[in-house]
Amino acid sequence: xxxxxxxxxxxxxxxxxxxxxxxxxxxxxxxxxxxxxxxxxxxxxxxxxxxxxxxxxxxxxxxxxxxxxxxxxxxxxxxxxxxxxxxxxxxxxxxxxxxxxxxxxxxxxxxxxxxxxxxxxxxxxxxxxxxxxxxxxxxxxxxxxxxxxxxxxxxxxxxxxxxxxxxxxxxxxxxxxxxxxxxxxxxxxxxxxxxxxxxxxxxxxxxxxxxxxxxxxxxxxxxxxxxxxxxxxxxxxxxxxxxxxxxxxxxxxxxxxxxxxxxxxxxxxxxxxxxxxxxxxxxxxxxxxxxxxxxxxxxxxx
Amino acid sequence: xxxxxxxxxxxxxxxxxxxxxxxxxxxxxxxxxxxxxxxxxxxxxxxxxxxxxxxxxxxxxxxxxxxxxxxxxxxxxxxxxxxxxxxxxxxxxxxxxxxxxxxxxxxxxxxxxxxxxxxxxxxxxxxxxxxxxxxxxxxxxxxxxxxxxxxxxxxxxxxxxxxxxxxxxxxxxxxxxxxxxxxxxxxxxxxxxxxxxxxxxxxxxxxxxxxxxxxxxxxxxxxxxxxxxxxxxxxxxxxxxxxxxxxxxxxxxxxxxxxxxxxxxxxxxxxxxxxxxxxxxxxxxxxxxxxxxxxxxxxxxxxxxxxxxxxxxxxxxxxxxxxxxxxxxxxxxxxxxxxxxxxxxxxxxxxxxxxxxxxxxxxxxxxxxxxxxxxxxxxxxxxxxx
Numbered sequence: 001x002x003x004x005x006x007x008x009x010x011x012x013x014x015x016x017x018x019x020x021x022x023x024x025x026x027x028x029x030x031x032x033x034x035x036x037x038x039x040x041x042x043x044x045x046x047x048x049x050x051x052x053x054x055x056x057x058x059x060x061x062x063x064x065x066x067x068x069x070x071x072x073x074x075x076x077x078x079x080x081x082x083x084x085x086x087x088x089x090x091x092x093x094x095x096x097x098x099x100x101x102x103x104x105x106x107x108x109x110x111x112x113x114x115x116x117x118x119x120x121x122x123x124x125x126x127x128x129x130x131x132x133x134x135x136x137x138x139x140x141x142x143x144x145x146x147x148x149x150x151x152x153x154x155x156x157x158x159x160x161x162x163x164x165x166x167x168x169x170x171x172x173x174x175x176x177x178x179x180x181x182x183x184x185x186x187x188x189x190x191x192x193x194x195x196x197x198x199x200x201x202x203x204x205x206x207x208x209x210x211x212x213x214x215x216x217x218x219x220x221x222x223x224x225x226x227x228x229x230x231x232x233x234x235x236x237x238x239x240x241x242x243x244x245x246x247x248x249x250x251x252x253x254x255x256x257x258x259x260x261x262x263x264x265x266x267x268x269x270x271x272x273x274x275x276x277x278x279x280x281x282x283x284x285x286x287x288x289x290x291x292x293x294x295x296x297x298x299x300x301x302x
Numbered sequence: 303x304x305x306x307x308x309x310x311x312x313x314x315x316x317x318x319x320x321x322x323x324x325x326x327x328x329x330x331x332x333x334x335x336x337x338x339x340x341x342x343x344x345x346x347x348x349x350x351x352x353x354x355x356x357x358x359x360x361x362x363x364x365x366x367x368x369x370x371x372x373x374x375x376x377x378x379x380x381x382x383x384x385x386x387x388x389x390x391x392x393x394x395x396x397x398x399x400x401x402x403x404x405x406x407x408x409x410x411x412x413x414x415x416x417x418x419x420x421x422x423x424x425x426x427x428x429x430x431x432x433x434x435x436x437x438x439x440x441x442x443x444x445x446x447x448x449x450x451x452x453x454x455x456x457x458x459x460x461x462x463x464x465x466x467x468x469x470x471x472x473x474x475x476x477x478x479x480x481x482x483x484x485x486x487x488x489x490x491x492x493x494x495x496x497x498x499x500x501x502x503x504x505x506x507x508x509x510x511x512x513x514x515x516x517x518x519x520x521x522x523x524x525x526x527x528x529x530x531x532x533x534x535x536x537x538x539x540x541x542x543x544x545x546x547x548x549x550x551x552x553x554x555x556x557x558x559x560x561x562x563x564x565x566x567x568x569x570x571x572x573x574x575x576x577x578x579x580x581x582x583x584x585x586x587x588x589x590x591x592x593x594x595x596x597x598x599x600x601x602x603x604x605x606x607x608x609x610x611x612x613x614x615x616x617x618x619x620x621x622x623x624x625x626x627x628x629x630x631x632x633x634x635x636x637x638x639x640x641x642x643x644x645x646x647x648x649x650x651x652x653x654x655x656x657x658x659x660x661x662x663x664x665x666x667x668x669x670x671x672x673x674x675x676x677x678x679x680x681x682x683x684x685x686x687x688x
Contacts, residue, residue, distance in 0.1 A: 044508065059510075061515075063519075070509060072374055073512040073514070074512070077393075078367035081329075081363070082367045084371065086375055086503070089326065089327050089374070089375035089377035089379075092372070097505075098505055
């Protein structure tokens, strides 16, 4: 049996083996970083399931396979259900010490995969579901998903005289999975890797369903320089548009309160997808952030 | 004959067979008229007579997706569905066959909406004939039981590695009680050993499955899939022979012929309606009419050679099916017609009778009328609804 005690993961003790390597990801891809880091925590006994999407498109083109752990592509809607099958099969066959881990994008999670995810959480299947959120359907060419934030320009939420980018607010996936009474859920950012690694490590010990929502910038879809991925991922936390939090049986925990937020305006206008936004629209986003944080600071533990 | 004779419905026979096949993972979502299969299985898991992981999934799509995941780590898997549920699985059906995951499914043949209808026809499974699954059609509960056990042996055979679907006519077969011989578990274990496969994710030897194959490789995978399905015909016949030796119940391969040897007129059909045709054949035979029945037991692989051989002497053949490809003809008829066209020698008259849609009754009188039409087919439309 593996040691059930949680390890503290640092840059020093992080596994130097690569389990997702030689893929065809774009420069500065946040999603591939999320996959790579998580597998360094979960190790060679991972069974990774990835639906149709960026990570499967760049990782599994026969005969060039980028995963050195077990991995397979699921149907777009089927990440969580296939993971559940993998976990059930492994349990039935007596395989020990394995991790059934899924990596799905925001569309594959919050849109087409939500039903299967809900089913897995309901059954408390022992799976780790990681949503790498790059806030649109990037693999098919930057179309709007239900995790595309208000105001973002995508190829299906264009900016013109009538529309000003996406008009719907971003679904609150973290709170949606928490409302199921999930065993463990967390938000994370590729800009805060130690926090993310700690959460993956924690998820690997949970006897039940874990969900980690990791914010993963996409330079191509967002319109920022590929060297700025980490800075953008940090800035989202600093300006309060993304919170780092956890949910356990005991309720919500806020991991990090930036205190005074950095400028939302700078965060937005640093990305091509938001550059059309006017002051009024930015003010509306600021107001939404403030009301959300009021509630978080009032209701969540720290 | 060893084992125990039990009074079971078609669905209960399927559940009893699944219990003896010992799948390690069952994922199921309820739909009429499949429900009693998964209810009985849940009870067996609860009372410990079946040691399976039983996943209460939230949809048919997830049922088959979970089976694919479990099969991908080397587990024997089972699911069951019907009608709308089968159609909801359609994406995963292609996925399972393309990934060469030998999942076994029971399908309760039921009509497809609209209009809504829970009764039996075969439009659900026949519309998925091209999804790469072996398709078997049972006539009675005993055959359903035996086909189910054999389906695991065939699907998991290394030359096949192709998922298999056993079809039972909704209500007419799924809910009709018959005496079914249920063999001893040890005999079934000997016939159907534990599933092992190299096509799996193994912690000791990691692999990537379910990958992408571009234009330069894709067709080669599809061709292999096609060859495996073709090879399954011989594997089915071998499995039936092995089954017959062990259990004393013999099956005739992909088709069953009944009084076809010198028949001039033959009705070709599939599923439980064959049980209506057979006594009509007997009655007409007793008055000297040379009629016969050919029952298709497997639609995939398609028994074109067996069909041609059995019908070589017939002058009039009527394909009776509970299916229609709108605007043309029944899918079974298309396949039968193509089997003849391949040899260049078709019977003089080849007609398609569409009946039983949405559970519409097909009576012995209807069958007599069909044989009468086959006796005087001149001027009849190729496709008629009965």
